Amino acid sequence: MTFETLCNEIIHRFNDDFARILKSVYLGHFEHLKEEDIKKYNITEKDDLLFYGKNRPIFKSLTFFNEIPVFRKEEDSILFLKDIGIPPSKTLNSLTYEEKIKLRNEFLNISKTIIPREYFIHVPKLIFGKEHYFKDVCLKEYVSTLNGIYKIGNKRKVMELIINRKIPEEKDVIKYRKILAKRINLFNKKLDDYEIRNFNINFNGKNFKCQYIYIKQTVWDKILGLFGEGIELKYYPTLVNIAYSNKKIDFLKPFFIFIDIDKNISVYARVPKLLYLKHGLSLNYLELKGKTTYFGNWERDKFWKIIEKGSL
Template identity: 60%
Template structure:
């Protein structure tokens, strides 16, 4: 089960604001923000006191700004934190402020300067799509950016607090900070392990994917957990499957991963657990989806394949 299942349960069993709130959480989880532009959703958002703002699409509104732009890996403008700090000092924005603390004019300045840097990093055919991954609509619930609120709920779900997550949605409440910290501590540990394996162990392979008459070169990582990996997972020291939707996004921060190519991670257990990401620039330019591969999602995809499906796929 996933956070999506909890949302569906609430949508089916509740009415009024609670149902609308669960539906909003579901759409956010699925990155279906274009639905928010429809008039019926605008009415629901107002009733739920969810505010819409024009802003910057960097994650981590309460992070130090230099960390937010450093972590932004749709276009890896900065490979070192120091480079992000130098950039911010050069444009007159204090690196140790937060995104949330910036005025509208400061946000616009930061966005435009970042866009200019990003333009240098991408091929010309992607240039016109860059503004759409830097600037956009943001939605705030009780002062928390909605994507980050949903991320916290999803994190609590992953550490076993299913009932608490359901109660938070039904009561339209903010997660306890201590619970969020527990998840962040767990995921940080997995991220560090994954980064080390990615840099030292994992081999990057390639295949061509056909979609609507076009051919896309994709990269993939094949992981066959050892017996020792299974033992470590049993004691909570391994990398459990539930963390891979986050880890596949983290992978794009590595120089081993091409930020303009889709990435697949295949984890071969009883079946093959499949996690994939289509970079937003690739999605915007080509409308590339992986749903036809029996995978769920929009930018981040996931699913399970049999061994037969897996080997047949790689022969395509």
Template identity: 65%
Template sequence: MAFDELCDEVILNCEDGKDFAYILKLTYLNEFEKIKNLDFKKFGIIEKDDLLFYGKNYPLFKSLLFFNEIPVFRREKESILFLKSIKINPRDTLNSLSYKEKIKLGNEFLKRCLKFVPKEYISYIPYLIFGKEYYFKGVCLKEYVSALNGLYKIGKKNKVKKLIINRELPNEGDVKKYKKKLAKKIILFKKKLNIYEINYFNLKFNDKNFECQYIYIKQSFWDKISGLFGEGIELKYYPTLVNIAYSSEKVDFMKPLFIFVDGGDISVYAKVPKLIYLKDELTLNHLNLKGKYVYFGNWKKDKFWEIVGEGR
């Protein structure tokens, strides 16, 4: 069960919590345009003009490093030197910056992005950096949902449901437990990514052909067992890892990426770069996948070969 399905349980079974759960579900699925049409203010959610970097309370050099829609920086040192060059403390946080400082940071970062992006996509870069963010009790709504989803992944389903129903923030200790576990999965995935072969297929959408990259992982019996004991990578982590993959030089940040995990049926995790979505309007919902930008779902083997085989 994914986090959106957990939200569905609350929506179906709890009258008091259903509207808030619906907002969290939309946030998880990146359907922010639908949130704009809801009365989100009654839940204490506010909308702000902001920078769209993840990690509002992380040191700035880490927030910039995590931004892999355009991987300007791949090492901490590069991010730190950039911030120092524009006279912003690398250890400040996004939430600690004034509005003027945020504009300065966003504009300087945008200039760096211009060096990496094909000319026809340049006009879309500002939409990746500047925009609206939603905040709940002082926490970025996306990061609040990420924390709840993390707690759910480490087996705290009932606690997460209570937090949603009561509209409360999670315990920081629980969040740290999840982040510690996730960090181990990321390290393991990055090691495996160096070994994985990246293949390609063409995907036709709206009379256009898009070259997609993919990783095929054949899950053995022992992979499943090791995952249960925390030594492998469980499927529930792949929606995060397909995004993390773009921080690798091995992955082309201007092409959609699919991770196919073959455990009998095919578990599918994919990402469409936002620049591709903004310019070419590419989505993957027509492939029976849920989400926006980051997608997930399950296919039968026939479906997998139909899409990947024909696209070779």
């Protein structure tokens, strides 16, 4: 059961427009947000830096910004911030507007040293743009937090938070982060051992080379997951994003995680936003839900035909 399913349940039972908003944000469809609903729930919009982790130290936000993996180590982002005169321990939300513009410009300049020139025009849209806030919390991060708390088994609590328009307690956020951190460490160790393979997809008459890993989930893997020593499927939408922090993953190519389980293949995929901005690349035509981050299920026969052919 996904966060989308939970939102659908609340919408069906209570005809709740707030749950509709959260569902749209979860699926990445900000274009579905209605102005009247935004005003109704006091959701504000402002120009802001688009790095994730608005209330965490800036050096962490920059390190985990893998749309353009400028910094793969925290030490590098700390040094960068010190060089431009911004205290690394400050949060994004605590910066003045002038400091945000300075950070945007300096990050833009250093980004151009690692990406092809053809993408330069799109980089500013990744760094600075419109952000929505609910009770002074970034709406995307609010949804991400609710989804995280839901993943660790607190369905009732998350339903109450949505229905009552409340912010999660810090203790619940910390609990989820600890559990997620363990899954990330497990995944990173496995990713180092996985073979990165390739296949091609065709979108609007253009071929895109994709990278993927294939995971055959065993009964033992399921048992480990129950005891917190494995990786449950519900964490892979997050992990397919985090994978771009690994040097093995090309940050300018779509990345797929195929998990062979029972009679189906669970599919988790990510399209780099630079590709989306330049080419409009979407994976919805592959029967996957989402926008830039995708998920869904394929029949095993369909998957193996794609792999054997090497293209879709």
